[in-house]
Amino acid sequence: MSILPTLFSTLLSGLLLAARRLWNQRLLGLCLLAGLVAAVGLLSSIPLYADAVHHELLRGELTEAGTYRPPFAFLWRYVGAWHGDVTWDSYRPVDKYLSEQAAGAIGLPLESLVRHVKTGNLRLFAAEGSGAFANREPLMWTSVGFVSGIEAHIELVDGGLAAFQEGEGVPILVTQSLAERLGLQTGERYVLFGDGQAQVPVTIAGIWRPLDPTDPFWFYQVKYFDDLLLTSEEMFVEGVVPALNAPVSQAVWYQAFDGEQVRTAAVDDLLARISTVRSRATALLADTSLDASPVDALESYRQSASLLTVVLTMFSIPIVGLLLYFVSLIAGMVVRRSQGEIAILRSRGTTRGQIALIYLLEGLLVGVLGMAGGLALGRRLAALMGQTRTFLDPALFGSVLLPGSPLSAGSTGEPGSLSVVLTPTAVWYGLLGVALAVLALLLPALAASRHTIVTFRWERARALLRPVYQRYFLDLLLLALPLYGWYLLTKQGTIAPIYQSTNLPISQSDPFSNPLLFLVPALFCFSLALLFIRFFPLVMGALAWLASQLPGTALLLTLRQLARAAGQYTGPLLLLALTLSLAAFSASMAVTLDDHLADRVYYQVGADLNLAELGESTEQPEQPGLFGGAAASDAPDNQGPRWLFLPVSEHLQVPGVLAAARVGDYSAASNLDGRQQPGRLLGVDRLDFASVAYYR
DSSP: OOHHHHHHHHHHHHHHHHHHHHHHTHHHHHHHHHHHHHHHHHHHHHHHHHHHHHHHHHHHHHSOTTOOOOTTEEEEEEEHHHHOOBOHHHHHHHHHIIIIIHHHHHTSOEEEEEEEEEOOOEEEEEOTTTOSOOSOSOSEEEEEEEETTGGGGEEEEEEOSTTOOSOSSEEEEEEHHHHHHHTOOTTOEEEEEOSTTOEEEEEEEEEEEESOTTOTTOSSOGGGGGGEEEOOHHHIIIIIGGGOSSOBSEEEEEEEEOOTTOOHHHHHHHHHHHHHHHHHHHHHSTTOEEEEOSHHHHHHHHHHHHHHHHHHHHHHHHHHHHHHHHHHHHHHHHHHHTHHHHHHHHHTTOOHHHHHHHHHHHHHHHHHHHHHHHHHHHHHHHHHHTTOOSTTOHHHHHHHHSTTOOOOTTOSSOTTOSOOOOOHHHHHHHHHHHHHHHHHHHHHHHHHTTOOHHHHHHHHHTTTSOOHHHHTTHHHHHHHHHHHHHHHHHHHOSSSOSSOOTTSOHHHHOTTSOTHHHHHHHHHHHHHHHHHHHHHHHHHHHHHHHHHTSSOSHHHHHHHHHHHSGGGGHHHHHHHHHHHHHHHHHHHHHHHHHHHHHHHHHHHHSSSOOOOOOOEETTOTTSOBTTBOOOGGGSOTTSOOOEEOOOGGGGGGSTTOOOOOOEEEEEEEEEETTEEEEEEEEEEOTTTGGGTSOOO
């Protein structure tokens, strides 16, 4: 039991010693902290931005055109017309599961639940003695059912279930459009006839209309209810279920969840839970299907978010490398300032492990502060990236990574439009930056802990030796890799073709399919900078000789110091060279991707605008076309049926249209040596086409 207090005391004393050492070198510590915050912020901003962008794309994709369903809406359905009507006892187990247990199994906050059941088609007749209708033909084929919670979303034009008096028949509500079409009145009694002798007497208790047809409550379009007789669930169970052998012809469970917190890391678990609920519902009632859900969009979201994270990571590796190199330079300066102290401690019996533990605690103290500040900076950087209008624009990434995915109404790229939420992936990226920074502090500390005071003095005498990479010509060997990459790019001619043909493999049609090609220029900059540093002392020596021929000593002493102790300035010089070269590369690559994306869209569309015209066939004179009527007899006798279109000159009457050309695009096939070869046939007007079509 006495071991734990001892360990705690040792750890606390080590932390106090590390904090005191950092305070004594607070300027270098602040520089180290600033570099670490920048590195963690940049690393964490990559997954944060990718997750925020694709969260907006996911919301837009889940909002179907023409419906008002929320993004995370689930529509479970059983259709008796396809699989046969079922009894009420068969319906109840799956209804209980989907109504009470499914939401907990899916694991998302449930915002609303709507349950709907209706019978099969029944014949509607006037009741005996009613006198409202004289003939005995069915007024209509209809169904009777209930919708839970509909009372809060409709307006009663007349009557209502609450005002219904006990009497004959099941009280029903009809839509205003149905009442006007058939002349139905409140209080009239009717009879629904099913198969055999099944009869359901009903009485019109009220007439209704929707408060808001665009309300997310409506799982179907409102016109679906025009041919449906509505009653309460209690009345349905008491009056309809006993009269029919299989009263459930269609059952619907409409669940709206809050998916605001669904992020990339949680998609896999969410998809697994949805699959479990689907299997359970099918087991309780065979052929129960999930007709509307975010499953397909979530799978696409998971893949595209991972791709965007990889792409941004590849672009950020050079910048992150610079930041980590800056951190390593500061860490090296911290260790060098204490190298004499380390040598004395080693001479007095301190082990290398104890010295490494001191620097590890220093790194952890700086790492905790850098992690907190870096994550806050990363969220801010991700929000700023969402305001860019270049190739990082969320809408453009949607067109590249999620073809056809619409953006939600809030995704305008304006400040604050992206919902940036801290994710586990961002935390892992930040921890990676902290680990690399701590490693950059530990490695020179471990190297310095090898020396006692004697070997330290001896090592300082060898400080004028060239670095290891120069002695073994590693800088020249490193230059061979980017030269080979340059050779491959020269042979390929371009990063990716502008026009994405279906005949090309993915590796040739996607500029991001081979991200290593984007690292070739960065590696080129690094290797050239190392090669320049090899000749830096020679250049400084030549300049020092020239300065010796001039009057004055300040410039001469400066150049001689740079020539004799060039190793002291290697780190800052390399950092400066890489910063300038990689900044120019990143800017040019961003412009290149902008132009590539714009050209690619132009090649897909062909011009600023591509219209699909509808014409008129002279073969069917009785059916007027879009642009008026034309009889087949109008064509000369020696010609067959033709299609008639507006002249191209009519398009020039539209404001803003400068030129127009008609293009015919047809599928073709040719027989070459007995083999069918598919092709594409383009028909163009050679006079107008050149002034309209895009060609880079």
